[in-house]
Structures are given as C-alpha cells and as structure tokens.
Amino acid sequence: MTPHDEPPRNPIAPTAAIPCATGRDQTVQFLEMKGITKRFPGVLANDHVDFQVRSGEIHALLGENGAGKTTLMRILYGLYQPDEGKIAINGKAVTIRSPREATALGISMVHQHFMLVPPLTVAENVILGLKSTREPWLNLGEAQERIAELGRCYGLRVDPRARVWQLSVGEQQRVEIIKALYRRAELLILDEPTAVLTPQEVQEFFTILRQMARQGQAIIFISHKLHEVTALSDRVTVLRDGQVVGTMLTSATDRQRLAQMMVGREISFQRYKDPVNKGEVALELQGVWAQGDKGLPALKGVSLTVSQGEILGLAGVAGNGQRELAEVIAGLRPATQGKVVVGQKDVTNRSPAEIIAQGMSYVPEERMRVGTIVDFSVAENAILETHGQAPLARGWFLDYQAIGRYAEKLIADFDVKTPSQDTPVRHLSGGNVQKLILARELSRSPRLLVAAQPTRGLDVGATEYIQKRLVEQRSKGTAILLISEDLDEVLALSDRVAVMYEGQVVGVMPTSEASVEELGLLMAGVKKQLPA
C-alpha cells in the first residue's frame, strides 16, 4: 500500500453498534399517557387509560375490536384530542395536535394499510415530505446511502432503487419501518403488522423488531394474536371496553390468562370436532384456469375435491389466486380452461343462479361490498337469493309478512345484533353482518359452502361464533371450502389443508400431518409437495 492510497474500507459490514447506536438510555420512560379519556357520542372509547412505554422495550397492546386500542393510538398520533388526561414524552408534558407534531416528537406509526406510493422508488417514498439538504433539489443519492445504512443496522434488507410496486408485501413493510427510522422515530407504533406475512416472514420480522429494541427503539405492538404477543413482547397491556385491565411482564403471564383478560370470560382454543364422516364429493375442480383482474392468469390449473362432511382449508398468502378461485366456483368469474363440478353437475361457467340451485352457498371475502347490499335492510339482505320463492313471494309480489317472519327467525337463530330487521346493514358491526350472511347462506341447507376469509377483521367473540357454526355445519354433512389467510384458523378448523401459491395448489395434506413450518414453506413457494 502506497502512502497515497486511501485506507481500505472496512470489508466487514458493521454489525457492532458503533454507527447504529442511538445512545438512548434504555431505562428511561419514553412515553407516559395518564388518565386518557375520550368520549364519542354514546361511547366511552377510552376511560382513564394509563399507558407507559420505555425506550428499548416492545410493549404489546392487546384487546378486541372496539376495546379502545385504535382510539388510544390515534390520540398518541395526534389524530384525536383526548377529552381528559395528559401525555408526556421523556418526562415533558406535550400536546399532540397532528401526525406532523407526533413525528416531530419521535412517534411514528406503521399503518395496517401501507402508506406507500407504488410507482415511486423506495428512496423516493422514504424522503417524501421531507426537506432535502439541497432544497429545492432532490438528493436521492444521500437518501439511498442512509437507507442502506439503516438496512445494515437493523437487518432491513431492501433495495433503495427498487420501485415499491415490485416489492413483496414483507419488503413493503420494511420500507414503512425504514420511513419511520429515517425520520429518527424513537417510538414505533405497529398496527397488526403480521396480518400480511407468512410464518417465515413473521419470524424474520420479529428478529428485526428485537434488534431495533436492543438499539433503544421503543415499540408498541398492537395485536390480537396471543401467541405473537407472548413470543415477542417484553410487557403487555390489555384493554377491554375502553379500560386498562392490566399491564404486566409478558414472562409472568400466558395465553390463556391474556385471552381471559381480553374477553372477560373463558375462551376455548380447542374446537370440538367430531371425527370426519366423509360423504359424496360435493365440489370437484379439474385443471381450472382463470384470469385475474389485470388480464393475467390468476389460476393455473387448480384441481381439488371437497367431500360432504369435511372442511378443506385453503391457506396461502393474499393474492395467490384464492379470491379468483372462490369467484370461479361461485360463477362470478369465467374459467378459461378446466371443469367445475358441484354435486354431480358440471357447472363450469354457468350463472350463479344455476350454481346456487346445485346447493352452493358462498360467503364472499368482501362482506360489505359483495356479501350484502349495505343500503338494504337486514330483512331484504336476508332474502337476496330466495326472494323469488314461496313463501317469501306470491307470484310477482313479495309477501312482507312472510319475509318479516323469516328474517326474525334468522336473526334469532344466528344471534345477529341489530336494532330491528329494517335497519340498513350499513349500520351493523362487521361481526353481525357476517352472522347475517352466514345465516342467509346456511338457511338453504347447502351441499357446499365456500367461505372466503369468514372471520377476517372480526373480534374474538364473533370469530369464535362463526367458527363454531362452520364446524357444526360440517358435522351436518355440508362440504366446506374454507379460504383463509389466518393459518391458525385453517389448522383449527380444517380436516384437510391445501396451500395455494401463484395460482396453483402446491400441496394438500390431512391437518393432522401438517406443521406450521411446512405450510409456511409451501405458502412462500420455497417448496412444492411432491404428488403422492
């Protein structure tokens, strides 16, 4: 080496904390919320909530939908103003009036729906809204370097030059976190962050979060998945009906206790199931191809059978053809090749009415858009498919008395909470809309039920109810195709599990022989089950 040469760059990536360390005192109380109360007309959303987060800790916020988690976080992020109570950051009292002010105080939020601009690059997304060092000119080079450095520090691998639409969902989530870190966030709020990830991605994501916590980052982890809370967090605060039920060290509690605190009663994780009593084949798919919304093949030769009396769970990461498959079976999307047989009849590319007549029932993924007509009343939605049949109709005329009796019966049988049967469905909660749809679909005693994401976004109580009804229906002899992105749900309910990846079924196995690890590999497309 001559004296004029530059000293060689350190060839080893700096894993030591030197360039990454934040120098934050990890025993310090970063956030203190005290006596937070927020009222909405008719609802007490937060009732004197006390909540603290230390630097360097992962603090889980656990609660059912409507327990007040979202309200509390929106207050912290400046979207709502509390009616009572105080917020202190680093011991100093603050008022947070907007997300902008929250960001300035070091609070960042990763939303459940990513706030990214798909045609822009990663670096452009990260610096969006920030002043550049060369105002008014962009300084993308500098941003790319800093992003790469953050990536090294925290294991957040992502190419700063890639366009966001090219990235996987897991990578997009990393971009969201980089956005927060780039703004020197000291407290990161993660709203149900694992909902979109495969099991392997979840493991990787947790490693990143632990790494961030070690560097002094404070993290609030909002979730209703108990096993994730127990696996990841240092402390957990449980909310119920707007009140704090308790804050405790995660190591000092367990899933059963947390569930009880969250719901206020015992929750059974065991779904009681009779042994399978398989009947005739109710649904048979033979090499089905179909196009997605963008005109590209979304299904590439799917073959499956579902027999009466069994639940076939269809697992997979969102967007691998599950939605299109359900639509093909329901007659809402044309199959370009292959055969769909319901019962004994070939119903390929027949109208929904003909398929329904074969005994198919369908619980669609989008319950407010496809499953119901939200401006129609509960009663009208209850008879969407059967309104032309006696006794609901006499000739060309609807018999409103018969409809009323019929709707009343469904509401009672399925525990639909609604002010009246004339209430527009728009005003019902997600769980009650789903109960209504299930009531309508099951009232026809179907041979086959296609249920797409039946419990997505529902609280624990409604989820438990829907799952119980599905298992009951199976025992009554209905064939059920359960499409779900929630692997726990698939494993809990199904008799057999199939995995979809890029428009194909990459594996089918009895649930008793399925492991989360193997399913995860199938879902990620790493592995393909060999045909037995």
Place this chain on the structure above:
Amino acid sequence: MVEQLLAQGFIIGVLATSIRLTAPMLFAALGEMFAERAGVLNLGVEGIMLMGAYFAFWASFTSESPWLGLVAGMAIGGLMGLGMAFISVNLRANQGISGIGIYLLGWGLSSLFFRLTFGAISGVAGFQPVNIPILSAIPVLGPVLFQHNVVVYIALLLVPLSYVVLFKTTFGLSLRAVGENPEAADTMGIQVYLIQYVCVILGGILAGLAGAFLTVGQMNMFVDNITAGRGFIAIALVYFGRWSPYGILAGSFLFSIVDALQMWMQVIGFGVPYEVLVMQPYILTVLVLALAVGRSGGPAALSKPYVRGGT
C-alpha cells in the same frame, strides 16, 4: 401535385409551421400534465384558452404591447384555474362535469366580451420572429427551427424545465405522490390541497398563455372559438405522452405536423374539399385516444377528490 409536396420549400414550410403550431399545444398540455399529475383532471382547458386568447387580444390591442397581452392571458388563466381548483378540491365536484362547465363558461364569456368590446374582427401587432444569429442561417434547419418569435422558444424550453421540476425537485416528488396516493402523501406531512391548488392554477396559467399565444403570437387577431378544440387535443396529448414532458413534446409535434400539412395542402390546392383536410388532426386525436385506451400508467388518484379520513 406530388412534385409540389416533395419540393424543398414545401417541406421547410410545413416543418416551420408545425414548430410554430407546437407552442400553444405545449403550453396547454404541459399545464394539464401538472394538474393531472397532482390528481386533478381539468377538462376546462379549452375554455381557459379562449379566455386567455380574448384577454390577451384585448390587452395588447389597448396597450399595443404583445407582452402585456401574454401577461393578461396568464392572469385570467390563473384565475380560472383557481376557480377550477376550488370546485374540484374544496367542493369535490365531479371533475369531468365541472371541467365541461368551465369550458362552456370560457367560450361564452370570451365571445360575449369580444362582441361588447370589438364586435368586428380587428388585428393586433403581435410578436415578430427573432432570427437567432448564425443558427438561423443554416440551410433547412435555420428556417425550420431558428426563425420563430420568442414565445415559441419559451414553449420549447418549458419541456426540459417541466421535466426537471417534476423529477428532480422535492416539489415534483410531492406532487407525483399526491396524484398517486394522496392519503400516503398526507400522512407524510405533504399539504395535499395546497399542492393541488398550485398545480391546477399553474395549469390554468399555462392554458391562458396557450390561448394568448394564438391571438398575439400566431394569428394576430381574435375570432369566436379561435381555439377550435386545441384545448381538448392538449388533454389527449397528456394521455398520449404518458404524463411526461418529452412524451408530450413528441405528441405535440406529431399533431402539429399533421395540422401544418393540411394547412399547406389547402394553400397549394390539393383538389380535396378543405373540410376533409381540416378534419385530419381531429381524426388523429380519436385514433390516438382509441389506441391509448387500456394502456394504464396514469396517476392512480386522477380525478378522485381526496377527503382526509376517507368516506
């Protein structure tokens, strides 16, 4: 006849004319590009151009300064852009319908004012061509490119300038984000409505300038409906050019060549009814739009009013 079309003088004439015709298309289309990139579809370009054309004519007639004419055209254009921004951003009106309203308003007002103030066709001095030293003496290229009035050069310079603003500045990044995903932009602290206002007003100013160029830079007079659909062609050009300044330049030039060709064919008398010739640029517009359909790539939030917190 064919020899006439291939004569050097004819070709130079067509090309020189098309460069001149490109200028108003560029102003209007680049302005519309900014508005659409920020998510606002302004279909009122034609009406704004007509108002810009009238006010530029009136101002340069009274002041005898074509420069004041341009300023007046830009001012009224900016004002109408402000109106369009208010209707589409604050009132969240359907942008297609309100744009057509702006068009009809601009057309009606400009002819009304013209009848009230002039009544009969009269002329203004307008801009004189500037021969750029040395370059304008180059054979063929000289007369085609370097013997135009100064506003034509401004229009051509606006293309790289727009490119730099759009892709090399923080403002450009913010406005692209607003047109694609205003909710994300909002959470990142970008003032969505402010950006949309700025872009729609800028689009109005440039549309007004385009109209002004027609009266004081090209025809040196005002007649009713002088724009003859150029505002709508400009909107088509934004689609054709995939919302990029250079694409718009290419599109403008293509249209202008067809337009210039049909003008020169009228001049030499081609034995075809002149109405058929006049139709050509419009037929091209329809063809281009028909072929552009299905090619996605426009701003994702185009013509969708943004409401914080969603609806």
